Amino acid sequence: MPIKSFKPYTPSRRHMNVADFSEITSTTPEKSLTRGLRKSGGRNNTGVRMVRHIGGGHKQAYRIIDFKRDKLGVPGKVATIEYDPNRSARICLVHYKDGEKRYILHPVGLKVGDMIVSGAGAEIKVGNAMPIEKIPDGLFVHNVELIPGKGGQLIRSAGAQAQLMSKMAGYAHLKMPSGEVRLIPLESMATIGQVSNIEHNTINLGNAGRSRRLGIKPTVRGGAMNAVDHPLGGGRGKSKGGNYPRSPWNQLSKGYKTRNKRKVWGWMIVQDRRKAKTAS
Secondary structure, three states: OOEEEOOOOOHHHOOOEEEOOOOOOOOOOOHHHEEEOOOOOOEOOOOOEOOOOEOOOOOOEEEOEOOOOOOEOOOEEEEEEEOOOOOOOOEEEEEEOOOOEEEEEOEOOOOOOOEEOEOOOOOOOOOOEEEHHHOOOOOEEEOEEOOOOOOEEEOOOOOOOEEEEEEEOOEEEEEOOOOOEEEEEOOOEEEEOOEOOHHHHHOOOOOHHHHHHOOEOOOOOHHHOOOOOOOOOOOOOOOOOOOOOEOOOOOEOOOOOOOOOOOOOHHHEEEOHHHHHHHO
């Protein structure tokens, strides 16, 4: 997926770039696999704002993605590769031999007309999904289940892939894109290959309008606020000395671990991602 840049005929165009969408083969989604999508504006069910900087944005239709890949043993043919406004990855429409249609995440190298299949007896090739116990060590996978049968929850964003390190005692050691190594049940399904749209992280929005159309509202620095609005606010000019970065609720934002050590899934993390980065 090449990145397209522009001549700087305005200041915002100078650094702006976009995907050229050359891999997209259809711009019309499958109507039976779309649903209406209501914006939350970062608010919960009582209308209280829980997440800042969210709101507005372009109208979108949600595409129903098959994260479970539970169409076992039924071959499917890739019909189209499409853009999905709800995620960074591309998706592809699969027509199965029994007549059913489903969307799946598009892996790198999967083309229109290719055949894919799910199940323990599937061939080891890009796009096929199978239990982790059937996947050879060293292969890269995506759309990994944390709980067998629940559907893929890990490795779903553009360009993501995890490496299968080893298997022992009912669990596989999976090296995540962050460097973290965690345990995954061998019965969990995973899809072979890397998620498409690899260069997504190099895209520069360039101006405020593109950000607002994505539903992202402006972020004001705490240091630019008044003292009544933020712990870093107030003062004549930028204040230093003991004024450590922190949230509006006075929680330290650098070096202060906020994860609860008693989390039920904490024991499945074999190697912490921070330790992996310092070691490398």
